[in-house]
Amino acid sequence: MIxxxxxxxxxxxxxxxxxxxxxxxxxxxxxxxxxxxxxLIRAALAxxxxxxxxxxxxxxxxxxxxxxxxxxxxxxxxxxxxEGMQRFTxxxxxxxxxxxxxxxxxxxxxMILFIPPLWLVLLGIGVLLYIHLGIYLVSIWPVLGEE
Amino acid sequence: MTQxxxxxEAGVTRQTIAFIEKGEFAPSVTLxxxxxxxxxxPITELFWLEEDVV
Numbered sequence: 112m113i114x115x116x117x118x119x120x121x122x123x124x125x126x127x128x129x130x131x132x133x134x135x136x137x138x139x140x141x142x143x144x145x146x147x148x149x150x151l152i153r154a155a156l157a158x159x160x161x162x163x164x165x166x167x168x169x170x171x172x173x174x175x176x177x178x179x180x181x182x183x184x185x186x187x188x189x190x191x192x193x194e195g196m197q198r199f200t201x202x203x204x205x206x207x208x209x210x211x212x213x214x215x216x217x218x219x220x221x222m223i224l225f226i227p228p229l230w231l232v233l234l235g236i237g238v239l240l241y242i243h244l245g246i247y248l249v250s251i252w253p254v255l256g257e258e
Numbered sequence: 259m260t261q262x263x264x265x266x267e268a269g270v271t272r273q274t275i276a277f278i279e280k281g282e283f284a285p286s287v288t289l290x291x292x293x294x295x296x297x298x299x300p301i302t303e304l305f306w307l308e309e310d311v312v
Contacts, residue, residue: 195274195283 120170120179121200123207123247125163130240132156134233141229203250207243214239259297267296 135152138144164181171178218235221227227235261279265272268289277283278293285293285305294301 193270193274194286194289195277196271198283199277 120166122251123244125159125166127240127244128159129156129163131237132159134237138230138233199251203247206246206250210239210242210246214242264293264296268292 132152132155136156139149139152167179167181218239222232259267261272261275265275268275269292270289274283274285274289275293278285290301290305294304297304
């Protein structure tokens with residue numbers, strides 16, 4: 112079921128939505144927008160964070176032996192239930208981290224050379240996050256399809 | 259024994275059992291021993307090296 116795949120707690124979709132809303136919050140703080148849009152984005156961000164906290168607590172109930180805590184620096188996708196799932200997750204995140212290892216220094220170099228406007232920086236971060244989502248889902252989709 | 263039952267006995271997810279059956283994942287020695295115990299079979303009957311297949 113697609114919904115179950117996407118809301119899997121280790122899925123980057125959670126991060127994508129929250130990061131996307133954080134980027135939108137940053138944009139609407141820096142640039143003037145309609146009042147309703149300004150508050151809608153903040154309400155959506157609060158709702159997304161609330162849902163994420165709820166999903167983490169639900170995961171803890173179902174998997175007490177590999178509980179995920181909110182106060183950790185360990186990426187949540189590395190907290191898989193068993194060694195089989197871990198193997199596929201490591202393969203997926205290795206590709207994602209390779210992307211960041213290239214994209215972050217390249218992005219910083221571009222920023223130094225061209226000093227882009229804030230909206231372009233936010234757009235760049237957004238595009239990078241969606242490439243991240245694509246790589247992760249392509250790698251992990253067959254595994255989640257085994258549900 | 260079903261994959262679900264075996265997964266429960268071995269303490270892993272059903273997906274992991276499915277991947278081992280398909281040959282997509284080589285389990286750790288600990289997990290291989292747990293599976294052998296759950297199936298009440300010697301480990302060499304369940305896992306072998308490719309080059310040993312005649």
